[in-house]
Amino acid sequence: MAAALAPRPSFQSRRAFREELSAFAEFGSPSLKMDTQAETSSGQAVTVPTFVNEFWTSAQRAASSLHELSYRACFKPQLPRFFIERLTRPGDRVYDPFMGRGTTPIEAALLGRVPVGCDVNPLSLRLVRPRVSPPTLEHIEARLVQIDLSRSGEVWEDLLAFYHPQTLREITALKEYLLRRIAEGTFDAVDDWIGMVALNRLTGHSPGFFSVYTLPPNLATSVRRQIKINEQRGQVPPVRDVRKILLKKSRQLLGDCDASVRSILSSVAPGAQWVTSLCSSTPAIASESVRLVVTSPPFLNIVQYAEDNWLRCWFMGVDAKKVEITMATKVKTWQEAMRPVFQELARVLEPGGVVAFEVGEVGKGEIKLEQAVIPCGLDAGLRADLVMINAQEFTKTANCWGVDNNSKGTNSNRIVVFSKT
Secondary structure: OOOOOOOOOOHHHHHHHHHHHHHOOOOOOOOEEEEEEEEOOOOOEEEEEEEEEOOOOOOOOOOOHHHOOOOOOOOOOHHHHHHHHHHOOOOOEEEEOOOOOOHHHHHHHHOOOEEEEEOOOHHHHHHHHHHHOOOOHHHHHHHHHHOOOOOOOOOOHHHHHOOOHHHHHHHHHHHHHHHHHHHHOOOOHHHHHHHHHHHHHOOEOOOOOOOOEOOOOOOOOOHHHHHHHHHHHOOOOOOOOHHHHHHHHHHHHOOOOOHHHHHHHHHHHHHOEEEOOOOOOOOOOOOOOEEEEEEOOOOOOOOOHHHHHHHHHHHHOOOHHHOOOOOOOOHHHHHHHHHHHHHHHHHHEEEEEEEEEEOOOEHHHOEOHHHHHHHHHHHOOOEEEEEEEEEOOOOOOOOOOOOOOOOOOOOEEEEEEEEOO
């Protein structure tokens, strides 16, 4: 007889979650307890219990190989896993409205939860969707043999700063093949996977990428700057074996995809939902359909999307200048951007559901986004249950707001946990 499913989280289990955080000492140190002081939009004082500890660590376990895609400002898979394992059960829907490279939805799928993801960046969908329904290495290899990489139209000669002429022709042929398959309606899961890997291999700083030595794969420098890099290093773009590189990276990503993993993924993939839009308006996601939200929004910085992603957008056939990335340099502006996001999260969240909202660390701990985000959640009708500060190292004598855990600065996650009554 199959074991009975654990009951859904309730107010009592959320209280138990707080008690677990209070008593947590898995990595040797008890939690440091404090209060976070904030204000509502009307100026009323709010006190939220806060716990500081090393709740997860990179040494805990090696993350699945499916996560091994570079992306700017992404958190460790252990973060969403901590909440997914404790606050959901298999089959529940787990949502990330700022999904980025897809750490939360991929981890949710690996744990048998149904992933839901949203991002205004079309690159995000192309990086996430294929890894929830991964093809076999044999199918990838067979498709790569079938694609005619000698068939390309006019190449963009500026890109010769990055690529050998032969390599550029093959990349252009692959781009045209994928866009043609999309236009024809024949684009399938194998194409999706190959496109994802190609996006990740466009530029980098090792022979494992299509390009000559350049910036890491989550950024793309300008043509002018690449010409200078080439001159400074005395380098010329070498011939790269496009098929070999795609296959090698595919083999790495699929390293942990054994039969049991594929079985779990195939059980949740049909229900997965992906939205490419601003997450403040997601009518495609049903009201009260999400059990848990684990996310990390853009922080107080200016992301030069068009500059960072111009090459990836070129490969996808997307106009980078039309992507409405959220940018805010002041706390008040950031709060104004987050308020409609929380209104939408409150709509899609089930009664009793939870939001784990990671705001990282800004300004070396001097800017307290955890304080700033609390009124945003309260205005949406959510309850601010607690704040977690996951610090790799800390001492009881440390300034609790700064959590001085590293000689070069702090290294912590700051998560505000909300719930819907």
